[in-house]
Amino acid sequence: MTNLLNDLRYALRQLRKSPGFALTAILILALGIGANAAMFTVLNAVLLRPLPYANVNRLIVPTMFDNHGERMYGAGYPDIAEWQKRAHTLSGIAYVTDESRFMEVAHSGESVSNVQSSANLFSVLGVQPQIGRTYSLEEQSPGHEHVVVLSDALWTKYFHRNPNVLGQTIKLDGDSYTVIGVMPKAFSYPFSGGQTRASAADSQVWAPLPLKPDVMTRAGFPSFYSLIARLKPGVSMNAAQADLNNLQHTIAKEYPAGYQYPVPTSVQTQSYRSQLTRQYQPSLLVLEAACLMLWLIACANVAGLLLVRASARQRQIAVRAALGAGRSRLVWQSLSEGLLISVVASGVGIGLAAVALRVFRHALLQRIDIVRDIHLNWPVVFALALFAVLTAVVCGILPALIVSRIPALQQGNTQISAGRRQKHLREGLIVFEIALSLTLLVACGLMLRTLYDLRHEPLGIRTDHIVTANFDIPSYEYRNANVVAQLYQPMLERTRHLPDVRAASLSTTVPLDDSFFVQLTMYGKKKSTDPRNASVNAELGATTADMQRVFGFRMLQGRFFNAQDTVTSQPVIVVNQAFAKAYWPDGRVLGQPFTNWRTGKKSPRAIVAGVMDDLPQRSLANKRGPQVLICVCQLEPEDTFYDVTASHHMQLAVRTRENPEVVIPEIRTLLGQLAPQLRGIKIETMDQVVEDSMGDQNLAAHLLELFGGTALIITLAGLYGSLLYAVSLRRREMAVRLAMGAQRGDILKIVLSRAAILLVIGLAAGTAISFATGRYLQSYLYRVHSGDPATLLVACLLFLTCGLLAAYLPARRAAMTEPIEILREE
Amino acid sequence: MAIAEQSLIHIEALTKVFYTDEIETHALSGIHLNIDRGEYVAISGPSGCGKSTLLSILGLLDTPSGGSYLLNTRPVENLSFAERSRIRNQEIGFIFQSFNLIGDLTVYENVELPLTYRSGMPAAERKRRVDESLGRVGMAHRLRHYPSQLSGGQQQRVAVARALAGSPSILLADEPTGNLDSRNGEAVMELLKELHKDGATICMVTHDPRFAKLADREVHLFDGQVVSEEDLRRKLAAERELLQ
Structure with missing residues (x-):
């Protein structure tokens, strides 16, 4: 243990001695880790957050399809009643309908989401009210349905959390309802964690869905209800789907002859969680993949830097080996430097993630309306700690392998070249970085083209004024x-x-x-x-x-x-x-x-x-x-x-x-005079509506611009650094070539052609990755295919140009070598 | 002054001054030297006497501070970098103390290297010359090897082949035995002697009197000046006395 701490102290000393290297490596890793911390925070908030229901993984949503395969917008009561009686795989199935109604309490009020449901909704969801009770089946009988359960937010807002709320009367669209219960604080159903639609997020009331005679038969046009069901313990989703499908097949045959509306014949089920998140899941996973690419690029870059340091320390490591250091000790010493860098970079990355989340918070909450807030929390920090260790291993493994293979002390060498294996490793890392960076750049290019096309799409309307x-x-x-x-x-x-x-x-x-x-x-x-x-x-x-x-x-x-x-x-x-x-x-x-x-x-x-x-x-x-x-x-x-x-x-x-913004206050005043409820409504210019309609693409494009730009800069810095190091290792070789009669242009060509080879291999690999992964981006794109050759060509040319520019400086340094100065060092 | 037609190198009053931190160091002070075609000249002298600096200027790797330098009757002291590179490539073959073979290139590629900087030479001609050069130094059987797979003596033979491949007017050898054991050192000196017999002009810097004696003529340098053998002995003796 003491030895390990000593090695950590030694690594710290080494980093202090090379502040330029330490800062570069920390900053590069911090960018990769920060992007992932921010994205993981969003993923955690959207896809992994706990939902306010018991055993949420057993909650499923069945969807009906008619005999033409068309999706139906809910299920009719007669079918639901059959399911309640005959489904073997469900422990309960509830039905709901939801509409916006105006709630009045004393002399104030607001629009609320009024959920009318079957009495068993709360038992299906596995949630009890915090005070009072929920409604019973009897209260679904017409005439008895005027009872209501409030959300915690409404109870707080209108009754100041007074338990005497029970038995009081509120009005919904002018009809009186008696309050019988209040649901717990985090509860909402349908789940609505978002803040953009404030009325839907917190302002929910639940009332019994009256079972009027006309909804209980198949006589007229059916009323459709949304469904939520709970699987019996141990029953899989597939089993439930098969069960409901068979059942619905049988039920469909029982429909009266001459039934003039579409008959539901089949059922598909999905978990309630995935129904809530399916809209966001693909795009978030695409962006997370982009973040992971950025992280891999950063790791490859830092691994390249550590590799250079390991090469430069070969003699020192050989001395340690000669003095009896075991292979594991040498490997640990090499890894400890990466670990230190990674830990510090994680700290910086958290800061960057917090800034990024603050910058994109508004846009994210606008687009993801099932999330109330997005902020760094302990699960994210814990995940980040694991990530830091993983980063240290990924960055340090190659240098550590090199270190473990360094032979015992060697006498002075008379050849002019770096170790071939290390050179190939360094170049392999650069190619890897180029390939991933190109993938991000292409994605960014496709999004920019999409935005361009959207902005230049003939609307067919005027949007000004x-x-x-x-x-x-x-x-x-x-x-x-x-x-x-x-x-x-x-x-x-x-x-x-x-x-x-x-x-x-x-x-x-x-x-x-x-x-x-x-x-x-x-x-x-x-x-x-x-x-x-x-x-x-x-x-x-x-x-x-x-x-x-x-x-x-x-x-x-x-x-x-x-x-x-x-x-x-x-x-x-x-x-x-x-x-x-x-x-x-x-x-x-x-x-x-x-x-x-x-x-x-x-x-x-x-x-x-x-x-x-x-x-x-x-x-x-x-x-x-x-x-x-x-x-x-x-x-x-x-x-x-x-x-x-x-x-x-x-x-x-x-x-x-004139300027439309000027009219907004006047319109607001006028609407308020006409109906007081219209005072706080949203008024915006049409240009803003057009801009908002591109929100998904805008957000994705901005994020991909950020990732693509960062990846490009990191990769170019890596290419520059690697070539610079290669040139420094090949100084004598260049001097000898010049002594043999090479012109400066020949030397320039050697370095630039090497860079070009790395770029071309990297771009070819990047093109292949872009083609393979492009389909995941297709849902974001408009009038441009994910394999768009023009975008790919532009991205490749941009990369090639920037890459050759980055390579030019090391190449120029090599070409300007004064051979006599190097050869004199003999 | 008329220069004899057989004169390959003719330098007069050559000086080289290094400036470091306001200190002037006169590495060469008024050197006069003539090397004829086919001649084998050894430049010897104690460490720091200016041997390598003189060889660098002869090889156009460095420029003199003053004086004149005619190579093949052409003044070369004020040429551009590109022009000096071209002449180096065509007229001069270098043999270094530490061989300076490029580790990433095979024996064949190392020898071919100077020819690749000669524009317009067909690949077949390059191959012919590489094969011939390697044949002359007895290394034709190691074409595909990398330098790391050869002994020191073999590496220096390859370096000699590289110097020969361009059919230069002169071979400049800077302590060619400095990194070799005595057996390999003698073998390389034997090789140079054979090349000289075949007509090569050689200018070799060495501090080893045994190898200097193998040359047709010995040029002694002391403190940046050419001195006679007698003078050199006297000056060295005086220096030793001063040290004691």
């Missing part, structure tokens, strides 16, 4: 009223009269906003391309006539909505080109009849008034799918589409004359 305000309708206030007449029309009128406003429109969705959308699915009676008969699957939007003035998009045929489109005029729709192509491929679109959305009225079917350009929908990178627009001014409360479009969510879009 536009402000958008995004808001949920306080629907309970307009339950018995016409929200169009009472809220929207006055809102548009008053907005249009604001100074600086050119035009204003209301739409359920504006291009590039993903906060709300309605998918319209109409099941046709037979396969047909005529929408009167065919199944229709399109995004449904409701908008006002000025939308075209605000966004300035093109009409390809016919007209957009206008002031003459009212509740008393012929109902019209506007479709986009994708819809027209899908359903009327012959191009005869105008005047074609669509559906009749006026329930209970003898009203003509809506007809197509115009075909508009395909506008970007939820994000720039998403394919522009079929879209149907209806006119808000043609909607009345009793219409089929009124509830799903006009009464939930709306976006005000305003075209301004």
Whole structure:
């Protein structure tokens, strides 16, 4: 032990004697370790964090598919009831539905997530309330369902954690509910750890889902519920899937003949944790792989530096061996230097990780909405300690092997060259670094191309001088009223009269906003391309006539909505080109009849008034799918589409004359005057919406720029250092070559050609790695393939140029050797 | 002054001064030397007398501080680095005390090395010359070996072959036996003697009087000046006396 400590002290002394080497090695490793510490922190927060449920690995989410293989948006109660009775592999299955409602307590209130569920939800999740009770099956009977369980955050906010909350009354959309319990602090279901949607994160209430007679039969259009189930102990996911599949197969046969809606015939299961994280898992793993590459590059670089030091110390090591030092002692001595460097680098790396997390925190939390906060914690530090040891071993193993093979003392040598094996090792490390760095550079290049393409994508709309305000309708206030007449029309009128406003429109969705959308699915009676008969699957939007003035998009045929489109005029729709192509491929679109959305009225079917350009929908990178627009001014409360479009969510879009930012306070004031609940809503410019729609790509591109740039610099520094060292070892060789008549250019060529060979081998290997790993990046890319030859070529040329520049200085030093000075040293 | 046609090297009043930390060191002070074609000259003298500096200037590895130097009747004291390199490659063959073979190159490649810096020489011609040179020094059977696989004597033979390969006008040997045992040293001296017999011009620096005697002519250096053998003896004796 004393010897080991002595060796550590000796290593420390050696590092103090070479502060330049120590600083370089520590900084390089710190970059690699810091990137991994930051990324591991994110991974830990997203993929590995504990969820607030008992035995979370036994929680599964079954998903139904119909006989055409189409995914269904939940399951109907009759099927669920059968599963509850007949599934052998589940200890419980709960069903839920979730909607936003306005909660009132005394004289205050806010929008909350109201989860209506079966009574067994809490037992399936394995969680008890911290005070009170949860609801019972009896409370699912219609008329008994007005009880509610609060989240800890709401209890704290409105009742100051007063246990007397039990029995008190709150209102949800104006209906009274009795508080019967409060869930524990960390609990949420559906799980929502994020902070970007504050109302969903902490403000949840749970109430019984009333089992009304119509949901219990297969008579009408089924109500779909989300499912969460718990596996019986010892049952695997595959067994559960097989069990549920068999069961659903049998249940499907029991559907009544002539059932006119899709029949669920098969089931797929996945764990609840993976359902929560699947959206983020691939991208986080890609970024973690990039971090690991950076770490490997840093390790290879430091290993190269340690190798150089081991070579320089060969004689000293041979003396130690001659004095009786065993091989293990020599190896430990070599490793101890790497260990010291790695430990210090880990400390610096933690600091770098903390800075990186602070810089990227906002962007990360914006993109990962199941995470509330991301910060370094003890599990990360513990993992980092292991990582430091691993780093020391990875960096030190090659120099240690070299040390262990150094023969006993040798007399002066008369040849001019470094050990061939060490040279090959050093060069191998450089090639390895080049290959991995190129992989990162190519990934970075692909992301930059994606961003470029996204930024230059013809949007089909104008985004300048536009402000958008995004808001949920306080629907309970307009339950018995016409929200169009009472809220929207006055809102548009008053907005249009604001100074600086050119035009204003209301739409359920504006291009590039993903906060709300309605998918319209109409099941046709037979396969047909005529929408009167065919199944229709399109995004449904409701908008006002000025939308075209605000966004300035093109009409390809016919007209957009206008002031003459009212509740008393012929109902019209506007479709986009994708819809027209899908359903009327012959191009005869105008005047074609669509559906009749006026329930209970003898009203003509809506007809197509115009075909508009395909506008970007939820994000720039998403394919522009079929879209149907209806006119808000043609909607009345009793219409089929009124509830799903006009009464939930709306976006005000305003075209301004001058800087749009100036109008934002005025719009905020106006909306607050119209409805107090709209005071704090998000208002932003359209340019910002466009920028946000590239958020995933932006974040990935910035991170990969950082990793790629760092990798390039580390690798070039490694190449420079290695060549410089090689040149210093070959000084006599160069002097002899010059004495033999070599010109300075010949010497330059020798060093540069060696560098070029290393670069070419490294780039070839990097190209192969890029091709092999590129598919993992494909989901981020837009209009560029992961094997894009142009990007690869540019990255290779960039690397080659930078590499040759890095090699030029050592080469020049070699070429400027004065042979007589070296030879005189004889 | 007319220079005799057979004169290969002709230097007059050659000086070399080194400046270090404001101290002037006169390594060579007014050297006059003539070496004819086919001549075998040994430069001898005590350590620090300027032998190696003179050889470096003769080999165009260094430039004189003053005086004139004609190589093959051409003044070479003020040439550019590139021009000196070209002449070194074509006119001069070096044999170093520590062989200076390149460890990463085979015997064949080491010998071929100076020819690769001669533009336009076809590979076949290079091969012919390498084979011939190695044949002359008796190392043709070790073409594929690396220097580390050879003895010291063999390495110096390869170094001689390398010096010969370019068919230089003169071989400059700097203490060629300095790193060899006496048997190998004598063998290398025998080789130089044979080369001289075959017509090679050789200028050798040595401090070993036995090997200096093998040359046609001995040039004695003392304190950077050429002295007669008598003078050298006298000066050395005076120096010893002073030390005692």
